[in-house]
Amino acid sequence: MRTGIHVGVDVLVKRLPPERQKVVILFGLMCGVLFTAVIGTMGATFVYGLMGTDQTTPDLEWPSWIVYLCIPLGSYLMGFRFLQVAVHFWRTGQVQHHDAGHAEGLDERKIERGTPV
Numbered sequence: 360m361r362t363g364i365h366v367g368v369d370v371l372v373k374r375l376p377p378e379r380q381k382v383v384i385l386f387g388l389m390c391g392v393l394f395t396a397v398i399g400t401m402g403a404t405f406v407y408g409l410m411g412t413d414q415t416t417p418d419l420e421w422p423s424w425i426v427y428l429c430i431p432l433g434s435y436l437m438g439f440r441f442l443q444v445a446v447h448f449w450r451t452g453q454v455q456h457h458d459a460g461h462a463e464g465l466d467e468r469k470i471e472r473g474t475p476v
Contacts, residue, residue, distance in 0.1 A: 381452065385445060388445040389441075391437075391438070392442055392445070395437045396435075398434040399431045399432075399435040399438060402431035406427050406430070407424075409424035410424045
């Protein structure tokens with residue numbers, strides 16, 4: 360989600376008329392919200408069940424529920440990100456994309472001329 364390269368079928372979506380593209384994209388984002396909410400809730404239920412046991416991890420010797428807490432936390436955070444992207448798309452009509460080749464703070468004009476930054 361962070362980079363805007365989530366699972367999608369762009370070829371089919373881009374062939375649709377613009378008004379239908381918006382509906383399909385929002386539907387896909389809402390499906391992502393629903394999916395991550397379900398996984399997060401199932402993970403939270405699992406973690407809650409582990410909290411009542413004395414089970415520990417073999418290597419760290421931490422309570423297992425601490426290690427498994429990444430499932431609901433990660434899922435809920437990803438669901439929140441889906442909501443952020445959906446709201447941004449609803450307001451602007453553009454899906455956010457991240458350029459992996461862009462480095463914040465570098466002046467591209469100086470790099471093109473060969474001068475050190």
